[in-house]
Amino acid sequence: MLKKKAMGIIFANMHDSSVSEMTQQRSMASLPFGGRYRMIDFYLSALVDAGISQVAVVTKSNYQSLMDHIESGRSWDLARRKGITVLPPYAYENADSNSAYHGSIAAIYGIMSYIENASAETVVMMDADHVCNLDIEDMGKEHYESNADVTIACTEPDLDPDNVKNSVSIKADDTGRITDILVNYCEEGFLQSINVFVIDRKLLMSLIKDAMARMSVIFERDILLANLNDLNLHAYRYEGYIRRITSLKTYFEANLDLIHPETVDALFGPRTIYTKVHDSPPTRYGLNCDVKDTVVADGCTIDGTVENSVLFRGVEIEAGAVVKNCVLMQNTKVFSGCVLENVITDKDVVVTANQALKSTDNYPLYVKKRTIV
Numbered sequence: 001m002l003k004k005k006a007m008g009i010i011f012a013n014m015h016d017s018s019v020s021e022m023t024q025q026r027s028m029a030s031l032p033f034g035g036r037y038r039m040i041d042f043y044l045s046a047l048v049d050a051g052i053s054q055v056a057v058v059t060k061s062n063y064q065s066l067m068d069h070i071e072s073g074r075s076w077d078l079a080r081r082k083g084i085t086v087l088p089p090y091a092y093e094n095a096d097s098n099s100a101y102h103g104s105i106a107a108i109y110g111i112m113s114y115i116e117n118a119s120a121e122t123v124v125m126m127d128a129d130h131v132c133n134l135d136i137e138d139m140g141k142e143h144y145e146s147n148a149d150v151t152i153a154c155t156e157p158d159l160d161p162d163n164v165k166n167s168v169s170i171k172a173d174d175t176g177r178i179t180d181i182l183v184n185y186c187e188e189g190f191l192q193s194i195n196v197f198v199i200d201r202k203l204l205m206s207l208i209k210d211a212m213a214r215m216s217v218i219f220e221r222d223i224l225l226a227n228l229n230d231l232n233l234h235a236y237r238y239e240g241y242i243r244r245i246t247s248l249k250t251y252f253e254a255n256l257d258l259i260h261p262e263t264v265d266a267l268f269g270p271r272t273i274y275t276k277v278h279d280s281p282p283t284r285y286g287l288n289c290d291v292k293d294t295v296v297a298d299g300c301t302i303d304g305t306v307e308n309s310v311l312f313r314g315v316e317i318e319a320g321a322v323v324k325n326c327v328l329m330q331n332t333k334v335f336s337g338c339v340l341e342n343v344i345t346d347k348d349v350v351v352t353a354n355q356a357l358k359s360t361d362n363y364p365l366y367v368k369k370r371t372i373v
Helices: 039-049 064-070 104-110 112-116 136-145 201-213 219-225 248-259 261-268
Strands: 006-011 055-058 084-087 122-126 130-132 150-155 168-172 178-183 191-200 233-237 242-244 290-292 305-307 322-324 339-341 343-345 356-358 365-367
Touching: 006 039, 006 104, 039 055, 039 064, 039 122, 039 130, 039 136, 064 084, 104 112, 104 201, 104 219, 112 201, 122 136, 122 201, 130 191, 136 150, 136 191, 136 233, 150 168, 168 233, 178 219, 178 233, 191 201, 191 233, 201 219, 242 248, 248 261, 248 343, 339 343, 356 365
Parallel strands: 006 055, 006 122, 055 084, 150 233, 290 305, 305 322, 322 339, 339 356, 343 365
Antiparallel strands: 122 191, 130 242, 150 191, 168 178, 168 191
């Protein structure tokens, strides 16, 4: 348990543009992952594991699937008074009437009354764009012991251009104190933020109100970097398994990484990741099917060939169909004679008989929700 009362805030839509093809009807937080999970599951589970029982999910658009997934919060033991609260789109005073908010500062300012009325002393703020198993309790302990004003969870950087865009990089000294912050750029010697912050609630309110008065937009650039010499900013190093979702390619790679047992142990071994449970029947494997190195959820029917893939709940693969290196979301149906390779299908996709859909692992082919090919 965190030694001081804490609350969690998850921003559901902050990185929707990273995978815009997949977030036209959902938020980044509700993006399906790994056969049975949503991105938000990793964050809700981390907060609950740390003993945090008051959580706000800040939405902006396309949040219906997120609400369907969260429901009352019972799957994360948050179905209680002041458990989980979904905060729908809002427009702060003097904002453009056609938009809810622009930037992280306005997003926080828009829920200021919620923060002001909270009894928590500490706030844990997080986006939902990383697949990881973060120990929030340990991060909170380091935050208090270092007497930090703000603690930022960081990891070793991935200098691939896809992972540098829209990222925040941090340089820290031997004590963990942050000495420099870079936005949308990274270089050797810097750590990369994973967009999880621990901060005193009253300090957060003061900083946000001041930033809004100055028409600031981005929390890291306009508050943390601007106050680098006035605030004690601390870097918490996360050394566990982590993948950042920045594109279709990184989403594809992160899912297929789960076919390796060592990845499953690294991601799910340290702490339990909870998710909404569906009462689906067991998967049925046909007598002549051939399934290798594949993550398979409940309720699937497999009569064909599947290799190196991730199948979500209710996927059907008919006899004579071949699926290799694919991520097939819920209720995808692949008819006989089809060949799929390096493909992502969204929910309720139907691939009719004798179709061939092939791409490369660098540029996976994405098929939109409810498409009939």
